Amino acid sequence: MVQKPAPDSTRRSEKSRRAIYDAALALVGEVGYTKTTIEGIAARAGVGKQTIYRWWPSKAEVLLEAFLDLSEQFAEAAAPEEQAEYGIPDTGDLAADLKNVLRLTVDELLDPRFEAPSRALTAEGVVNEQFGAQVIARLLEPQLQLYVRRLEAAQETGEVRPDIDPRIALELFVAPLAQRWIQRTGPITYAYTDTLVDYALGGLAPR
Amino acid sequence: MVQKPAPDSTRRSEKSRRAIYDAALALVGEVGYTKTTIEGIAARAGVGKQTIYRWWPSKAEVLLEAFLDLSEQFAEAAAPEEQAEYGIPDTGDLAADLKNVLRLTVDELLDPRFEAPSRALTAEGVVNEQFGAQVIARLLEPQLQLYVRRLEAAQETGEVRPDIDPRIALELFVAPLAQRWIQRTGPITYAYTDTLVDYALGGLAPR
Numbered sequence: 001m002v003q004k005p006a007p008d009s010t011r012r013s014e015k016s017r018r019a020i021y022d023a024a025l026a027l028v029g030e031v032g033y034t035k036t037t038i039e040g041i042a043a044r045a046g047v048g049k050q051t052i053y054r055w056w057p058s059k060a061e062v063l064l065e066a067f068l069d070l071s072e073q074f075a076e077a078a079a080p081e082e083q084a085e086y087g088i089p090d091t092g093d094l095a096a097d098l099k100n101v102l103r104l105t106v107d108e109l110l111d112p113r114f115e116a117p118s119r120a121l122t123a124e125g126v127v128n129e130q131f132g133a134q135v136i137a138r139l140l141e142p143q144l145q146l147y148v149r150r151l152e153a154a155q156e157t158g159e160v161r162p163d164i165d166p167r168i169a170l171e172l173f174v175a176p177l178a179q180r181w182i183q184r185t186g187p188i189t190y191a192y193t194d195t196l197v198d199y200a201l202g203g204l205a206p207r
Numbered sequence: 208m209v210q211k212p213a214p215d216s217t218r219r220s221e222k223s224r225r226a227i228y229d230a231a232l233a234l235v236g237e238v239g240y241t242k243t244t245i246e247g248i249a250a251r252a253g254v255g256k257q258t259i260y261r262w263w264p265s266k267a268e269v270l271l272e273a274f275l276d277l278s279e280q281f282a283e284a285a286a287p288e289e290q291a292e293y294g295i296p297d298t299g300d301l302a303a304d305l306k307n308v309l310r311l312t313v314d315e316l317l318d319p320r321f322e323a324p325s326r327a328l329t330a331e332g333v334v335n336e337q338f339g340a341q342v343i344a345r346l347l348e349p350q351l352q353l354y355v356r357r358l359e360a361a362q363e364t365g366e367v368r369p370d371i372d373p374r375i376a377l378e379l380f381v382a383p384l385a386q387r388w389i390q391r392t393g394p395i396t397y398a399y400t401d402t403l404v405d406y407a408l409g410g411l412a413p414r
Contacts, residue, residue: 032334119333119334120334122333122390123330123331123333123334124330125390126326126329126330126333126389126390127239127326127327127330129391132390132391133391135390136390136391136392140390140392141392144392151411158413159412160411160412160413161411161412161413164406164411165402167393168383168399168402168403168406169406169411171382171383171386171387171403172379172380172383172403172406172407172411173379174386175378175382175383175385175386175387176375176378176379176382178382178386178390179378179381179382179385179386179389180378180382182333182386182389183329183332183333183339183342183343183347183385184336184339184340184343185343185347185348185351186374192375195372195375196375196378196379199371199375199376199379199407199410200379200406200407200410200411201410201411201412202410202412203406203407203408203409203410203411203412203414204358204367204368204371204376204379204407204408204410205366205367205368205408205409205410206365206367206368207410207414
């Protein structure tokens, strides 16, 4: 990807920001959310802690933005920029589109760079309600809304029943994958997520 | 429920065991898994720590058994003994049976006695793989196997397609409820779990 040239000060800031994100994600993965501090992030990133406080009001903000940035890197690596920006592709074949995006999610969940910080943030969100609400509002729910829009489009073309609530419907294939990842209740494979999509669209009862 | 009379020594042990379970669940809910210690549990329960070590090899074992015991209390309070023992009732109406058992789960998840210790154990299981594996093997998977058996029975009567894998199928209605509870991604109500069952059995696509 071709980068536009940036003025020196912007390049310096961008380099510090990247170092701070990397340090924050590495630390939270290694020692957990509670033991990660602004001082520790600053020391590891090789910046003064005032540099961090100038940009972010709290540890939670740094970590959330570092993680958002990591997710964006995955999305950009996996798909053209337009797709990452505008959501789940609509080829007119709902099952195929859902299977494709869930396969990308499988790749992300199994990537070692993602695993440790993501587990640490998820665990903190389970016990710390305020932090959990931020994780959901800024990381998870925006992704779920992409499924809502794709299911609404499928309702217009008749691939999904009109009486279905898309916000609940998406949980039939998103939540099982999330639970297998969060609680390690079973293997995560493309065959598994493909099956979830087939079961959710077709239903368990005979047709 | 009528209890059989117990000899004095059994009654004393039972009373200590109950005090230890209560102390363990209270502590883990208040200070988290990491800061809960055998010493702390013993002090709060009013027993010597050797009493705890005589019965359980580690903190993890105490907590898992305390939580198993709590779950059994919920099951016994909610349903006749036979039902709690033998699994999900089979009235011949799969949708009704699944909705009923999920409504009982909703009651349990929203009960304050359950909430704090359960969140603490779940959070620890997310970051501590070994402990998480025990939570799954001893608490969660045995419950999921009850759904497997009920779905297999439904395959025999033709209510579920024969090519469906019951272990994956159950996740379509169990995992969404679990994720809403673990990550607080949405409200947990009877109407919600009823809807999950209807969507999973009927499918999202038109019939």
